Amino acid sequence: MIEMLRPQVSSFAGEIDSLIVMVTLIVGFWYLLTKGMFLYLLMAFRAKPGQKAQYITGKEKHLKKWVTIPHLVIILCDVVLVAGAVRVWYNVKQFMPEAEQTIRIVGQQWAWTFVHPGPDGELDTDDDIAMIDELHVQAGVTYHFMLESKDVLHDFSVPVFRLKQDAIPGRRILGWFKPEVAGEFDIQCAEMCGIGHGIMGAKLYVETPEQHAMWVNDNSLTEVAAATQTEVQR
Amino acid sequence: MALLPVLMMLSTPALACPVCGGGGANAQAYIDTMIFLSALPLLLLGGVAFFFWWKTMRVTVDEEPSGRLPQARPQP
């Protein structure tokens, strides 16, 4: 259902979506059951003239089970939920697959700087390509990112990747993603970062290998990139 | 609850973690203070609750063998 609203572009987007669907189904079942019971009781036991309410203390065994049994089943459902959530969490945030490329992402008020490794595939070399508010990645390649912030907290959020990670000044945060579908998508800042927070977006270009090679070729070692890069690296 | 330590062990040293990016000591400090902050109010309130329970028991035994006399009970 979520992919109708927002395509799944990263390798783990589908996993997160199915977790959400699973949670929705389990929780929704209980929700509908409870609410159905609630509305039924309201209809069945509305005041009728001459009819007195029953005297039930809640200590009766045969009635207590109507609370105890749902309670136990909920615990069971919770175990399933936790297992699913932890599995997805582990895959996305705790487990790091081998990187094929590494990029650096720097947030500042109110723009993103993306440092791409350039033709040699290594970061922090002379041919790095630094772009403001534009991230170019190649579909099918596993990326590690190093997330940094220059001033306040930012949050690198790519809805189509289902990825979010806070950037914290003074710290370098490692994460990963693997884009799978080519296209042009939004990057947003998801942590309040001041007046310009509402405009702090960037563009994500997921490219096919040919497109990406062309882009790297076009941008490597140009004056513009070198100038931007020296500025970015302080 | 027995699951908790298992889960803590299960994972590789966290990589996508800003706190751990700051070094292992810092991550440990956060875990320590989390436990400290979470446990302290319960210990304090538990202590107060226990004190009241203990007092209530003593007063009830002293004054009212039937144990039916209303007494203030421990707050949680």
Added chain:
Amino acid sequence: MSTLRLVREPKKSEPILPNAVLGTLFFIIAESMLFAGFISGYIVVEANYPPGMWPPPEQPRLPIEVTAVTTTMLLASGVLLWWAGRRFRESADAAKSPMGLAVLLGALFVGVQGVEWVQLIGEGLTLTSSSFGGFFYVIVGAHAMHAMPAIVILLRQRQRMLRGELKPDAFAAARLFWYFVVLVWPVLYWTVYL
């Protein structure tokens, strides 16, 4: 609950703790958490520094020995006040001297602490000089902000005691608060100084 019909007329029960003491007790719980917050902050920031860099080498050292003496004084004052509370049950006169001594020791503690502060500021440790300085003044200052009003309250209670007007509940509440001030200090000393 039809069995309740057999129960005789209920009677008013005596509260386990008087109002003033109970209120103080809950206030102390909230205050303990305040100090827990400060200590947590201190522990976290301390862990951010590489070993040997905390306190920062260029910053002045804290007077550990002098403070150890004042800590003992504060603990002694707590014991004296406890003793005063015991004697107060017999007579107000009997509690006079231990209470006076307890307040004196407490005031001396705050005084020495103040002198220490003046020296440390002179040596270059200020709120803004480093995180260490910030935490030192905030934590120790927070303690002083509890100790000073407590001393004022105890002084006023001593005056009332001399006039024979001191209510046992109020005295018990003030004692309880002073125990808190006394007992939280070794924890802070251990965290910040050692």
Added chain:
Amino acid sequence: MSEAAVHPDGHEHDHHDHEMTFVEKWIFPLDHKYIGKQYLFTGMVMALFGGFLAYAFRMQLAWPGTDIPLFGHMSPAEYNAAVTNHGTIMIFWVAMPVLIAAFGNFLIPLMVGADDMVFPRLNRLSYQVFLLSAIVIVASLFVPGGGFGGAWTAYPPLSAVAAYNLTPQGSTMWLLAVALEFIAFLIGGINFITTAMNSRAPGMTWEKVPMVVWMICIASILFMASVGPLMAGAVMLLFDQTIGTGFFDPARGGDPILWQHLFWFFGHPEVYVVLLPATGMVAEIVPTFARKKLFGYKTVLFTAIGTGVLSFFVWAHHQFIAGIDPRMANVFTITTVLISIPIAEMMFLYIATLYGGSIRFTTPMLWALGFIFAFLIGGVTGIPLGASGADIYFHDSYFVIAHFHFTFFPIAFIGTFAGLTYWYPKMFGRMMNETLGKIHFWGTMISFHCLFIPMFVLGLAGQHRRIYDFTNFPELGVPFLQDIRVFCTSALLVLLAFQFVFLYNFIVSMFRGEKASENPWNANTLEWATPSPPGHGNFKEFPNVYRGPYEYSVPDRESDFWPQHHPA
């Protein structure tokens, strides 16, 4: 009733039935009922103010950049200040004062059969500090630079460094106001707990205490036990802002995550601090109008205590992607999902209370049922957020907004309306208009659901919170999503319009309403044993308590209620 003339808690000042002057009632009251009403009115004024801020920024979101009626053009800074202060005000100046302070002050002494709070002067001081804090927060929006715009969570370094937030005075005043407000509730909370523990009427053992008293006390304890670390954080942040220390500034050796650590330690229990009093009021109202004993009194109580205990272990789920150790996320997922158990069970027990009842759909009952109806949605939508894997996507999205409005709106408004309409006769001595009450109920409920259910869809579509103008983002500016935003804003306008029905009813009934009898709802608890409204000193004869508060429809009795103070 030999003790009837004696004050149960031995207050020395005798203040029975003496007519209070205006100053004694409203300016410097010591009487808990008037302090409660002061809290109530202040909370209502702040609710209107918070509602106006919501109106302003929702208009901006629906029609970005246009002139907003009554507000004018909204700049990004004003937008940030509006969302920040809307959140802060609604939680700290509406939910807290109304649910805990207003109802706590008004109800606790009446329900436990006392003549007043045990510390009336502290009680008055509590309100005065609170009023000061309310003035400071409102004033903070009008200082040079504008109000604080760093979100109600106030994460540093944005909130700490003026060069980043550009609102030096606004942020300091915001922080000061929050700190003052905490002091006010700390004083108030001590009063509530001490009163409930020490001033109970003879015979009121712990299992005969009305549920709402229990809930307000548990909430106060939770508040007091959790607020300390945030106070510590607030002091440090205040120093960071004003004299330039670096507790939270990484450039000066501080740690920005530390604030989140201290903030959420308080921030999550705070949810239960406001939730519990609201559920307590529902626990009073549902049995009264279902004419049924509350199903499982002790179980409800234990679920509340269990919620309180667990609430100290869930707070880091606000930081899943914001900088805690990922290993901790697993632990906090478990505790977060665990806390759903007591809350769900509590709701089951309330629903079970309806079974076999004789339900009367009066306005208070409708609100109480509406609380259960709406809160169920809020409860279940919390689970995807607590599940760490799903939270990676939902964190800081409109799904979160929709979720917590489905908890906070039922708590702070639906629950409050239930309580207000139920205790209105006791507070003001007159009945509210039932027809207007029902119009208000249906209008509010329908527009509230129309306002927030679409936000779940927006959240699923990946829309983030706190963004000034979504048309800046190609993916979010599409007409489909913009139409949803316009629909939400329209629903908000309807919702706000219906609140004026309530205000009209509230104010007019105070003067023209039908005179209320002592016990208009045929309820059991002690407050209905006093005149409506109760005079100074509350009870004409201090009651003794013979049975629990929910003895409705007891077999072999002619009347279907059995007040707690009636001797057998």
